[in-house]
Amino acid sequence: MSALTHVSAAAGExxxxxxxPDHKGRRWxxxxxxxxxxxWLLVFFVVPLLQLFTVSLQSEFPGYPGYYYRDLNFGNYVTxxxxxxxxxxxxxxxxxLATFFAFCLAYPLAYAMAFKAGRWRNVMLIAVxxxxxxxxxxxxxxxxxxxxxxxxxxxxLNYLHLLPGGRITETWVAVVAGLTYNFLPFMVLPIxxxxxxxxxxxxxxxxDLYANGFTTFRTVTLPISMPGVLAGTLLTFIPAAGxxxxxxxxxxxxxxxxxxxxxxxxxxxxxxxxxxxxxxxTLMALILALVFVYVRRFGTEELV
Amino acid sequence: xxxxxxxxxxxAQGDLRLQDVTKSFGEFTAVDDLSLVVPRGxxxxxxxxxxxxxxxxxxxxxxxxxxxxxxxxIGDTDLTGSRSYERPVNTVFQSYALFPHLxxxxxxxxxxxxxxxxxxxxxxxxxxxxxQMEHLGGRKPAQLSGGQQQRVALARAIVNRPEVLLLDEPxxxxxxxxxxxMQVELKRIQTEVGLTFIHVTHDQEEAMTMADTxxxxxxxxxxxxxxxxxxxxxxxxxxxxxxxxxSNLGSGRVVDRDGDHVVAEVHSTKVKIPLSRCAVQDxxxxxxxxxxxxxxxxxxxxxxxxxxxxxxLDVSFTGVATQYLVRLPSGAVWxxxxxNLDVEPIDxxxxxxxxxSWNPYHAFGVPVDEAQARAAAEAV
Numbered sequence: 001m002s003a004l005t006h007v008s009a010a011a012g013e014x015x016x017x018x019x020x021p022d023h024k025g026r027r028w029x030x031x032x033x034x035x036x037x038x039x040w041l042l043v044f045f046v047v048p049l050l051q052l053f054t055v056s057l058q059s060e061f062p063g064y065p066g067y068y069y070r071d072l073n074f075g076n077y078v079t080x081x082x083x084x085x086x087x088x089x090x091x092x093x094x095x096x097l098a099t100f101f102a103f104c105l106a107y108p109l110a111y112a113m114a115f116k117a118g119r120w121r122n123v124m125l126i127a128v129x130x131x132x133x134x135x136x137x138x139x140x141x142x143x144x145x146x147x148x149x150x151x152x153x154x155x156x157l158n159y160l161h162l163l164p165g166g167r168i169t170e171t172w173v174a175v176v177a178g179l180t181y182n183f184l185p186f187m188v189l190p191i192x193x194x195x196x197x198x199x200x201x202x203x204x205x206x207x208d209l210y211a212n213g214f215t216t217f218r219t220v221t222l223p224i225s226m227p228g229v230l231a232g233t234l235l236t237f238i239p240a241a242g243x244x245x246x247x248x249x250x251x252x253x254x255x256x257x258x259x260x261x262x263x264x265x266x267x268x269x270x271x272x273x274x275x276x277x278x279x280x281x282t283l284m285a286l287i288l289a290l291v292f293v294y295v296r297r298f299g300t301e302e303l304v
Numbered sequence: 305x306x307x308x309x310x311x312x313x314x315x316a317q318g319d320l321r322l323q324d325v326t327k328s329f330g331e332f333t334a335v336d337d338l339s340l341v342v343p344r345g346x347x348x349x350x351x352x353x354x355x356x357x358x359x360x361x362x363x364x365x366x367x368x369x370x371x372x373x374x375x376x377x378i379g380d381t382d383l384t385g386s387r388s389y390e391r392p393v394n395t396v397f398q399s400y401a402l403f404p405h406l407x408x409x410x411x412x413x414x415x416x417x418x419x420x421x422x423x424x425x426x427x428x429x430x431x432x433x434x435x436q437m438e439h440l441g442g443r444k445p446a447q448l449s450g451g452q453q454q455r456v457a458l459a460r461a462i463v464n465r466p467e468v469l470l471l472d473e474p475x476x477x478x479x480x481x482x483x484x485x486m487q488v489e490l491k492r493i494q495t496e497v498g499l500t501f502i503h504v505t506h507d508q509e510e511a512m513t514m515a516d517t518x519x520x521x522x523x524x525x526x527x528x529x530x531x532x533x534x535x536x537x538x539x540x541x542x543x544x545x546x547x548x549x550x551s552n553l554g555s556g557r558v559v560d561r562d563g564d565h566v567v568a569e570v571h572s573t574k575v576k577i578p579l580s581r582c583a584v585q586d587x588x589x590x591x592x593x594x595x596x597x598x599x600x601x602x603x604x605x606x607x608x609x610x611x612x613x614x615x616x617l618d619v620s621f622t623g624v625a626t627q628y629l630v631r632l633p634s635g636a637v638w639x640x641x642x643x644n645l646d647v648e649p650i651d652x653x654x655x656x657x658x659x660x661s662w663n664p665y666h667a668f669g670v671p672v673d674e675a676q677a678r679a680a681a682e683a684v
Contacts, residue, residue: 201401204368207388208395209460210313210418216389219414223405 056277065271076278084261084279088286091258094172095241098179099187102236103229105180106187110228111221113188114195128188140178140249147174147250170252178246186235194228195221230298234291241287258283312390313419318379319344320365320468320500325374327360327524334360336524337374342468342502342517347494349503349515353547353683357524358504362470365502367391378467389418394461395470399477400453402445408432408456409441415464431463432456434493451482458490462497471503475510487513506683508548512536520544522676540583542590542673546680551592552638555672558586566669571634573611575667582669589669590677596641597666600628600652601659614638616656628652630660 056076058068081088113124131139147153147168157163168174202224206216222229244259251257262279265272320342327335335357342348350358363369364376367388375384383391394415402411409428416424432438435455445453454474461469471490475483491514494501505511511518512532519529520543528535528544539545542553556570565576566584570591577591604613614630617637625641632638638660652658 199399199401201397201399202403204388205395205397205401205403206414208366208368208393209415209464210389211414212312212387212389215418220403224403226405 052277052280056274056281058274058277060271060274068274073274076274077282079275080278080282084258087256087258087261088282090172090255091241091283092286092290094176094179094247094255094257095237095243097176098183098240099233099237101176101180102184102187103233106184106191106232107229110188110192110195113192114198125192128185128192131185136182137245137249140182140245143174143178143181144169144249147177169250170255172251172255174250175247175255175257178250179240179243182243182246183236183240186239187232190231190235191225191228194225194231198224226298230295233294238287238291242283312387314381314383314386314390314392316378316381316383316392317344317467318377318381320502321377322361322365323375323377325361325364325371325376327357327364327369328372333524335364335371338524338526340519340526340529342500344467344500345498346516347491347501347503347514349505349511349518350521351505351508351511351518351548352521353506353680356521358506358521359472360524361521362395362472362502362504365468366393366395366470368395392467393470394464394466394468395472396454396457396461396474398472398474400445400457400474402453402456402460404445406444407441408437408443408445408448411445411456412441412460412463414460419464427463428459431459434462434496435459435489450477451486454478454486458493462493462499465497466499468500468502471501473505474503475505475507483510490514512548518548520547522547522680536594538581538668539592540670542592542670542677543680545590545592545668545670546677547683550595550639550681552595552598552636553590553592553677554634554636555588555590555674558584558589565664568669571611571632571636573634576664577667577669578665581667584669584671588672590672590674591667591669593662593667595627595639596625596643598638598640598660598662600630600640600642601661602652604659605661612660614658614660616652616654616658618654619652628658630658632660 054070055068057070057072057074058076059071059073061067061069109124109128113121113128117124145151149155149167149169154163154168157168158166165171168177198221203216203221206220207213211219241257242259244257244263247255247257247260248263258279262276262283265276265279269275320340322338322340325335325338326333338357338361350361352358360369364371367383367386367390370385375382377383378392402408403414406414409425409432412428412431413424416427421427429438429441432441435458437452437455437459440448440452440456445456448456454477457474474490475486478486487510490501490503494514503511503515512535515532517529518532518535520527520535522543528540535544535548539548539551542551545551545553554570556568556575558566559569559574560567561579562576564579566579566582566589568575568577568589568591575591577589582589600616611633614632616628617631618627618629620627621644623644625643628640628642630638630640640660
């Protein structure tokens with residue numbers, strides 16, 4: 001962007017005279033349009049966030065479990081980071097694995113939809129979106145049945161002696177599979193959008209300039225779909241890292257993610273409020289930091 | 305330059321030859337049994353209205369489409385069926401198709417790098433210098449204007465020194481002034497690098513300005529091919545007469561022969577056409593004469609009948625010339641260009657009585673095909 005401003009400056013163009021608004025009030029129109037959304041965010045996002053932050057620093061009244069007073073108790077964060085480090089690690093790992101698998105499944109699918117599907121394109125698009133018409137939790141419960149010990153998948157694999165632990169549910173495999181499945185559309189749609197928007201002539205130009213099919217994909221198609229890949233990985237990783245439904249329904253105590261810990265601290269542990277709030281804040285900070293590094297590394301803001 | 309390093313690359317040299325090439329998309333025949341030879345090093349234009357098959361022809365040469373039947377050679381090498389990356393052919397796409405994620409220099413280096421050239425950087429800089437874009441090598445395509453992107457697209461193709469360079473309406477998106485400038489530039493570059501250029505366009509002026517040879521295409525076939533002056537001076541079909549420049553056309557019958565001339569009766573007016581300029585010797589004929597070859601006169605020329613006496617319908621002043629629309633007694637409306645030379649202005653207004661005259665030397669005769677003549681006039 002800065003290069004662009006340089007051009008016009010170097011060209012010595014005089015800026016076109018800004019037309020004077022005939023109505024002074026017009027200036028406020030954008031702010032008025034922003035107002036409902038801004039108010040909504042203030043009331044339902046900023047205020048609760050501040051509230052959550054104050055809770056995360058509260059201390060319990062000694063001898064009165066479940067009662068807190070306002071404090072600057074950073075010990076809650078220490079507890080969050082030390083006692084629950086495995087769950088944090090698992091969350092990042094599971095979300096990362098799910099993002100990776102979702103990418104591996106989604107890219108070929110999106111590519112096929114964008115370039116090869118022809119008249120089946122819309123049918124495929126609907127098939128990708130259709131699961132949204134059923135509840136997220138119901139679909140996860142369905143997966144528990146599909147993967148259950150007596151279910152078709154596990155029993156077939158057991159029959160073939162291909163399942164070392166004897167079961168799929170209550171293992172990390174089931175949790176990662178569930179996460180992958182549940183967030184797949186969020187990966188497919190942005191990648192599809194960026195491939196579909198790509199100028200087919202640009203891809204042809206790769207072939208015209210002596211790149212064979214694979215080289216064209218590697219040097220042209222994949223790079224120009226990077227904005228979609230970036231959006232897809234973020235849309236998958238961020239909710240997957242905070243998810244607790246898949247670990248709850250498909251996993252066991254050994255596969256608990258940070259979402260499960262927050263949920264149980266909040267609803268089931270007496271006096272768990274401050275730690276739950278500290279965990280939430282830590283998770284938020286962790287994801288923000290990871291996303292920041294990721295976008296800085298792979299960011300494509302220069303692209304168009 | 306390192307040639308032959310890409311897998312399957314065919315290093316062919318010589319004239320481009322298309323032999324009985326047909327391309328069908330389902331029921332629709334885009335290119336119909338086309339045979340064509342483009343001599344090495346020439347600037348060749350494929351001219352035609354949209355849907356005439358010119359872009360399909362170009363894409364077949366590029367290897368982006370395969371012909372349904374027929375074959376394609378460069379020199380003695382048969383390229384039929386080979387892929388685009390195997391051909392010594394590069395394309396300047398209509399929308400430029402620059403790689404948006406690469407810098408200008410990386411865009412230009414793309415081809416040489418794929419071919420394993422060791423001095424890709426140097427070649428790219430030379431190509432950018434050729435199109436006067438060396439100072440913008442670090443920019444991204446989105447930061448350039450249309451005209452600049454056009455130059456980069458040209459550099460990206462030329463850097464590979466292809467045997468044949470294809471240009472798919474490369475100037476279509478530029479404004480008139482820039483287009484004129486780029487036409488001159490393209491011609492200069494072609495002369496400088498000496499490559500075979502095949503230029504696809506629907507703009508007859510563009511084709512005539514640049515090309516050594518123009519092939520006018522219509523309905524997947526070549527209507528006429530030749531040097532621009534030749535095409536303009538002596539069209540062989542009514543389509544060409546109306547698509548390449550304008551023509552005053554009228555259909556009638558050949559009635560007589562007068563020495564070196566064919567005499568035709570068109571709307572009960574007898575007109576002469578030089579024998580060598582008439583594609584039809586007897587029967588029905590379409591007579592034509594170019595607007596600038598027609599004089600508009602205040603007084604009746606010697607020996608003129610009332611059949612060439614008309615009424616001025618419209619006068620439009622275009623600077624170097626003035627265009628008159630004159631209605632003749634037969635009902636035909638002729639257009640006439642008068643150069644605004646250093647002579648007495650004739651100062652005509654709509655409604656004035658005038659006579660028109662022309663030298664029979666400039667007349668031409670083509671087979672009757674009014675539907676095509678109309679189609680061409682509308683397509684321009």
